[in-house]
Amino acid sequence: MRVSSAKEDLEKYGYVRDDDTFELPEDRPRGKMVYFAGVWIVTLEWVIHGGFSFPFLLLPSLWLIFFYEKMSIIDMVLIMLVHELYFMLIGFLTWTTTYELSYMCEDILKKVLEGVADADLSDGDVAWRKIAYKANLLRSRYEPFYSGSQCRRVFVREVVKPVEANSYKICYRHKEGRQGYGDFCVDKSNKILVQRAVNNYNKNPRVSETHAEDNGAEIPTPSSVLTVRNLLCFFAVIEVIVQMICVGLWYDPEIRRKAHQ
Structure with a gap:
């Protein structure tokens, strides 16, 4: 409340600080990612990414089919939640590379x-x-x-x-x-x-x-963000491949019998 009130007072009286004391997000440590996170949350982009991430919950469902007899409901929910957050993170990092106000x-x-x-x-x-x-x-x-x-x-x-x-x-x-x-x-x-x-x-x-x-990205994305995004996508692809192999093996009666022992 105090921060909001102070800002309102500054705006009301038209007070502007000296040129060298302006503080914008670009001036702060980790300001770029904090800025992106703020915009992502306030503009409800996270809702959109959460919706797009929901279909990817089919991936962990394959694991649940394979191990369902040995897992509790809590374990299943946690797996689904982790995957939802995982793909939301990929969506967020991808969004930062194309963001324009x-x-x-x-x-x-x-x-x-x-x-x-x-x-x-x-x-x-x-x-x-x-x-x-x-x-x-x-x-x-x-x-x-x-x-x-x-x-x-x-x-x-x-x-x-x-x-x-x-x-x-x-x-x-x-x-x-x-x-x-x-x-x-x-x-x-x-x-x-x-x-x-x-x-x-x-x-x-x-x-x-x-x-x-003005050529190029409006807010250049750090190379580290692109690296992390690409790694997450790579791991997601690996998981899909492993899951498909597991589902294929699931039709082997001997493997199914051993899995449920």
């Missing part, structure tokens, strides 16, 4: 637009760090932006490109974890704010340079 909530989108419209973007990453920091103050459970460069890339993708295409189809998410979307520019004052922000952005002489810098 899209369809910001309305208050976050508005805060970013106000920041871009009023900022001196010639300061480069410092200006975008300020904008990201102020937008992050709107949330207490997690931080929407990992870094200033991510904030810039999201702004370009979600705002600048639609405006350049003369569509002004800028959507916002009604709430984290929900699929309902709204058209931000339906409100005339919002459309004016968008125009101000894009005009100020285009005045920046480094626009072409920043576009060139």
